[in-house]
Amino acid sequence: MAEIHAVIVPKWGLSMEEGKIDHWYVEEGEQVSEGDDLVDIETTKITNTLESQHAGVFRKLVAEEGETHPCGMIIGVIADAGAADSDIEAFVESFKESYDPADVAVEGGGPEPETIEAAGKRIQYVKMGEGDGTPIIFVHGFGGDLNNWLFTQPALSEDRVTYAIDLPGHGGSIKEVGDGTLSNLSGPLRDFMKAMDIGRAHLVGHSLGGAVVLSVSKEAPDAVASVTAICSAGFGGDINMDYINGFIEGKRQRQLTQTLGALFADKSLVSKDMVDDIIKFKRLDGVDAALRTLAAGAFAGGQQAETLGDQAAALGDRLLVVWGEADEVIPSAHAQNVSGGARVEVLSDAGHMAHMEKSADVNALIVEHVSAFD
Amino acid sequence: MQLTREELLEAYRRMKRIREFEERVNVEFSNGNIPGFVHLYAGQEASGVGICMHLTDDDYIGSTHRGHGHCIAKGCDVEGMMLEIFGKAGGLCGGKGGSMHIADLDKGMLGANAIVGGNPPLVVGAALSAKVNKTGRVAVSFTGDGGSNQGTTFEALNMAVVLNLPAIFVIENNGYGEGTGVDYAVGTKDIAGRAAGFGMPATTVDGTDFFAVYDAMREAVDRAKAGNGPSAIVTEAMRYFGHFVGDPEIYRAKDEVSKLRDEKDPLAIFRNRVTEAGLLEASQLDQLDREVLAEVEKAVEAASAAPFPSVDQLETDVYVTYP
Amino acid sequence: MPKKSVRQAINEALRQEMERDPTVVIIGEDVAGGQGGSGDVDAYGGVMGVTKGLIGTFGPDRVIDTPISESAIMGAAAGAATTGLRPVAELMFVDFLGVCFDQIFNQAAKFRYMFGGKARTPVVIRSMIGAGVRAAAQHSQCLHPIFTHVPGLKVVMPTNAYDAKGLLIQAIRDDDPVVFLEHKTLYDIEDDVPDEAYTIPFGEANFTREGDDVTIVGFSRMVHIANEVADKLEDKGISVEVIDPRTTSPLDEEAILESVERTGRLVVVDEAPPRCNLAVDVAALVADKAFGSLKAPIKRITAPHTPVPFAPTLEDAYIPNAGRVEAAVHEVLESGGRAAAE
Missing domain, CATH: 3.40.50.920 (Rossmann fold)
Incomplete structure (x- = not known):
């Protein structure tokens, strides 16, 4: 019996309930390989590309462009060329008949965020995956949160436990950030590792979170298996203060939409939900003060306060640096400042949120990197 | 008698201040120096002062449209008051309130109130603050025979009993609500009985007798501070002036006010009591009279000379923050 | 993020602010309910159950059941606000505010201006508006235009659970009198509402x-x-x-x-x-x-x-x-x- 696989609406992130078919990259009858782009799916937060998890022939396009379907619903079929058309039809019918959104809500709902008191500070995190691989900890940047890894964390959680955390001042974590310098973020990350009994981990940091994980690798070298720094702070002085200040001061939806455009090469990726979520985050008690303190501490005088070039050299090939070429927040030219044996990858058509905009490429790079240093 | 000489002197000073202040406001208003309209408290001095001699700046009072006397009794600055009544920039409320809205929250004076029966519910709130925040303060509502007819007053009396609050309701019966007599407009001869009907002790005293008012208030304050709830005191003292300055007072018999001034002058009654008892010398009181006269003269001079608020103050002070 | 109804969001806002600030009190008819009855206290928790459970945490000194006396409730709240409390007065149906307009319009709204900027009156007036539940002429009006007309008042009309919590916390922390009008048909609408406290600034559409x-x-x-x-x-x-x-x-x-x-x-x-x-x-x-x-x-x-x-x-x-x-x-x-x- 030939293998028949359903292409379904994925569940990207905790709040995703449905997806809209934006654009199919494949036509019926086309041969596809694992990892090929299949379809762009628009969620209320962001549009992302679904890749094929199977090799075979794209036999049937079930959901047309413009249609919206709940997470887990079948939208296409991949199968061997030999499978009979009638079998394909029957497969689709039976899938639809047995589809129960409640199952998806439970099974595909994914883990809920949890919190832990790490050295007296509340840190929120979401844990995924299981397996023997060295754990990975994902650390977002200024103004971000653990949801920034929604396209990355699941892909890296197949053979190991992974954690995405909210830094102090962000998400559901404590809003206290001391004087806003880097140690006020790297300290709590180390405390989190201790509290969670994580002896050694791969650290993946984005932007300011990149500087945070570089700091941790300096402060506690034995605890760090490898470092991935995406569009990272710490490799030069420049920082787009118009973005930072616009993020802090922005209150109106359209104004922030404008500001957040700096995060992406493709400005249309800034969705209304993304903007609304950031406004909601900024309204939480203590967040405004935390962001201002962090900006003053980490970017005093409009420049990055701490550069970690020496640490890049110390890490050697255990450091992976990824940059979006069109980064408007921290220039991708900083990638040239990375010395030592680090691997440096600059991705075209990607901006500051390279891990969201080019998630497949970034995920593949991280998979390769962590596998080499497990 | 528990009052010291200093306290007696202070009580007299306040009563005299009220008298001189009101007599002078009458003149200044009649001369066209004061905008709007004013309601004067002369004749009722012993009521306001007898009550407020028990209070500190931390305690609260709520007042009426006839509020100058309560302000002075509570310790408000006379010059600041005069400026306010003249509508001048340096007034207690920056010229935005005027005679009927003088307030000085730092002195616990929550405001004159141009709505009859307006303050009793507010004073319930001040008493609630004292109870919840456990400050040991008391809150006093001054209202009149007219206010005793208002539903808001009834609601406040009941609420104060229900919540067992350190509130004291002073109902000053001055004989008239605007131009209508008490005998016509108040359905009972016993205003205190109204308060008693809500479940609080209530007493009626001669409002021209400082000592009678003072003694009644002591009981009420002790009760409030002991956590035993509200009380009411009705003080009876007729006003010397009309409802407002310029009121032709046709509703009063021709000799009513002159008889009052001769026979029911709270200051004269006080003076006789303390000098006959040998508590104070007449010369001391004469000296105070001169001081108060000079004080009021100085206040009027300052108020006459002060500028009106500049027009840029029109839209300020509506909100603490807006939007 | 947890789903909460408008009712839950308002309850949570009140609870969190009362925990944060001991001067925040709730005052109104049946905000707990059952006082003086032969059964249980907290029988109502507000006529719509919005304040249910709060008296158990904060006691009768801070969840204050009153007689049906709108003027006294409103006046007490306004007077308490100028003297050190942050009362949240509950006046059930906005129609009932007809009874106590004086305490709102002439008193609370005007203190600051007529006292030359010296008064602060941090009082919140919660009330229900709106038709749609067959409650007829005296329980169904939308009177927000009247309050909007009065200088010195701020007027808030939340439309969802997220906004209800953030706007109510803002209202409680605000130093001016705020009329907070809840539409009676919206209490059960659910929304993602953060557990943490947050504020939504007034005047931000x-x-x-x-x-x-x-x-x-x-x-x-x-x-x-x-x-x-x-x-x-x-x-x-x-x-x-x-x-x-x-x-x-x-x-x-x-x-x-x-x-x-x-x-x-x-x-x-x-x-x-x-x-x-x-x-x-x-x-x-x-x-x-x-x-x-x-x-x-x-x-x-x-x-x-x-x-x-x-x-x-x-x-x-x-x-x-x-x-x-x-x-x-x-x-x-x-x-x-x-x-x-x-």
Whole structure:
């Protein structure tokens, strides 16, 4: 019996309930390989590309462009060329008949965020995956949160436990950030590792979170298996203060939409939900003060306060640096400042949120990197 | 008698201040120096002062449209008051309130109130603050025979009993609500009985007798501070002036006010009591009279000379923050 | 993020602020309920159950049941606010505020101005507005225009659970008197509401839908009707922007003007009767300050100039509905007046 696989609406992130078919990259009858782009799916937060998890022939396009379907619903079929058309039809019918959104809500709902008191500070995190691989900890940047890894964390959680955390001042974590310098973020990350009994981990940091994980690798070298720094702070002085200040001061939806455009090469990726979520985050008690303190501490005088070039050299090939070429927040030219044996990858058509905009490429790079240093 | 000489002197000073202040406001208003309209408290001095001699700046009072006397009794600055009544920039409320809205929250004076029966519910709130925040303060509502007819007053009396609050309701019966007599407009001869009907002790005293008012208030304050709830005191003292300055007072018999001034002058009654008892010398009181006269003269001079608020103050002070 | 109803969100806001600030108290009729009865205290927790459970945590000194005395409740709250408490006064149905207008309009609203800027009156007046539950003329009105009219008051009308929590916390922390009007048909609507405390600034409109063809400004429950119309018309290729001003005083004039300058067409929906309501106010604002942008006459959709009726047929006809709003959108889209004149 030939293998028949359903292409379904994925569940990207905790709040995703449905997806809209934006654009199919494949036509019926086309041969596809694992990892090929299949379809762009628009969620209320962001549009992302679904890749094929199977090799075979794209036999049937079930959901047309413009249609919206709940997470887990079948939208296409991949199968061997030999499978009979009638079998394909029957497969689709039976899938639809047995589809129960409640199952998806439970099974595909994914883990809920949890919190832990790490050295007296509340840190929120979401844990995924299981397996023997060295754990990975994902650390977002200024103004971000653990949801920034929604396209990355699941892909890296197949053979190991992974954690995405909210830094102090962000998400559901404590809003206290001391004087806003880097140690006020790297300290709590180390405390989190201790509290969670994580002896050694791969650290993946984005932007300011990149500087945070570089700091941790300096402060506690034995605890760090490898470092991935995406569009990272710490490799030069420049920082787009118009973005930072616009993020802090922005209150109106359209104004922030404008500001957040700096995060992406493709400005249309800034969705209304993304903007609304950031406004909601900024309204939480203590967040405004935390962001201002962090900006003053980490970017005093409009420049990055701490550069970690020496640490890049110390890490050697255990450091992976990824940059979006069109980064408007921290220039991708900083990638040239990375010395030592680090691997440096600059991705075209990607901006500051390279891990969201080019998630497949970034995920593949991280998979390769962590596998080499497990 | 528990009052010291200093306290007696202070009580007299306040009563005299009220008298001189009101007599002078009458003149200044009649001369066209004061905008709007004013309601004067002369004749009722012993009521306001007898009550407020028990209070500190931390305690609260709520007042009426006839509020100058309560302000002075509570310790408000006379010059600041005069400026306010003249509508001048340096007034207690920056010229935005005027005679009927003088307030000085730092002195616990929550405001004159141009709505009859307006303050009793507010004073319930001040008493609630004292109870919840456990400050040991008391809150006093001054209202009149007219206010005793208002539903808001009834609601406040009941609420104060229900919540067992350190509130004291002073109902000053001055004989008239605007131009209508008490005998016509108040359905009972016993205003205190109204308060008693809500479940609080209530007493009626001669409002021209400082000592009678003072003694009644002591009981009420002790009760409030002991956590035993509200009380009411009705003080009876007729006003010397009309409802407002310029009121032709046709509703009063021709000799009513002159008889009052001769026979029911709270200051004269006080003076006789303390000098006959040998508590104070007449010369001391004469000296105070001169001081108060000079004080009021100085206040009027300052108020006459002060500028009106500049027009840029029109839209300020509506909100603490807006939007 | 956890789903919570408007009712839960308001309860949580009150609880968190009472925990944070010991001067916050709740005062009103049956805010706990059962005092002096032969059964249990906290029998009601407010007539809609919004304050349920709070007396158990904070006790009768801070969750204060009162007699049915609107003037005394409102006056006590205003007086307490000037003397060191932050009361949240509950006045059940906005219709009942007729009993205590003096304490709101002449007292609380005016202290600051008439005392020369020296008073602070941090009081919140919670009350219910709105038709739709067959409660008839004295339990169904939308009186927000009256409060909006009075300088010194701020007026808030939350439309969803997220906004309800953030706006109420803002209202409690605000140093001015705030009238907080909850629509009685919205209590069970659920939304993602953070567990943490947060504030939504007053005077900051929410664009609940973004669009380019027509602007609909709605208030309170009418925002939901506007959203429904926007979603329906989106499928027909008509791009409707919906603005929920959240507060009528202050009013986010900038958001409304900015939107109309883009769309050139305006429909305003207010559940209040037509004269001197917020639809009139917004229409006047736009006519005054964005007339040049208008491509069609402004349409106002409101209740009729009648009391709220009881009979279901009449009440249903009274409340502005999606059909009327949709028709108004078509009307402003099809109006060729301005374009033809050019």
